[in-house]
Amino acid sequence: MHRFFVVTPPAERAFLSGEQARQIATVLRLQPGERIVLVADRTEHEVELQAVAPAQVTGRVVARRPVATELDYRLTLAVPVLKGDRSEEVVEAASQLGVSRFVPFVSSRSVVRELSAAKRERWAKIAREAAETAHRAVLPAIDELVEWEPLFALLERAVVLWEEAAGPHLLDAAAAGDVALVVGPEGGLTADEIAFARGRGATIASLGKRILRAETAAIAAVAMLTGARDRA
């Protein structure tokens, strides 16, 4: 069944408009009698469609269930704005894996230095669709773009992944509790940036001996952390 995040949990009847109604009517071409799932407040509402039109879709709620797919800690990912579609690849994979908040940033070696409103909109759309596909209970949030120094005022329990780190492995640096992972841009992070982060209380950690591209490092960090904790 197709899944959609909605802001307000439906009561006995459900009403969808805008992009969701358009998608159901003209892209998915669902028919009255078919079922969809609306997700709100960590609950899934199974809805049997009654009327389907591009401007409005209506249905009735036939079942409600809690959604138990969320991580039991808050996982934030600070994502550099990368060239091409690389950041979008990160947002897509990390939203499937369980990240609840993305903080886009630029640092001194960032090649791309801005995130247009249209592009941030696109990140949000990708995060939404990936979270729906993954059967998540919560829609990941996308913050406004920030620079390196203000970034650390926004993050709690930050762990910066650095290929030159002599420090602990990520899995030892973030063994339990909420965590905010930070991965550098294409050109890496500078020693000054690392010193600043450390001064703000961040842990500097390693992802292993091989050098990873920025987008691989971001996805791998999220996978390593969620995998190790799922098993525990």
Added chain:
Amino acid sequence: MHRFFVVTPPAERAFLSGEQARQIATVLRLQPGERIVLVADRTEHEVELQAVAPAQVTGRVVARRPVATELDYRLTLAVPVLKGDRSEEVVEAASQLGVSRFVPFVSSRSVVRELSAAKRERWAKIAREAAETAHRAVLPAIDELVEWEPLFALLERAVVLWEEAAGPHLLDAAAAGDVALVVGPEGGLTADEIAFARGRGATIASLGKRILRAETAAIAAVAMLTGARDRA
């Protein structure tokens, strides 16, 4: 320094031709006196360039060091041929993370059912460049395309990741030693395919509660495994 895999370890002098010479001369525009690294036999050979031309590059070996970035087990990844560039994304990330052999396959729900010689060539090029970027000591191999059933004659210690698995988590299913990870195509694997794999001795394992797209599952499985073992 730029890194290149070569088949034969250089003696006192190094000679490069073909694509590598062309790249050094016309893309990277390196000059005599600059240094590159040639990797062969798990050893890196630091080479000072002497003559640079698109048809041949010569230099002399000024240092040799063992490369200690390889995993201490053989990690194989059976990759479904996915739509668009999705398989290439997997090969790129997994080559950085340490996979030593890729086995392309198709199964009953595969949308794309062939791997042209040109596309397989492209996978090999992406694997090579990713392994060079990652400072790997070994160039990952790309097998010929196979179907589901013969796949299991080619793999040892196979672990099939399946979103409907009631079985162990990947990290418990593959705690040590060589391993061959198998991830299904866009439409997933069928119960019959899973039964066949189990009959051939494969372990069926889970990547967690969230549903991952095929390419995310493949990259995440490799990251989870290598991360957990690097830490151990």
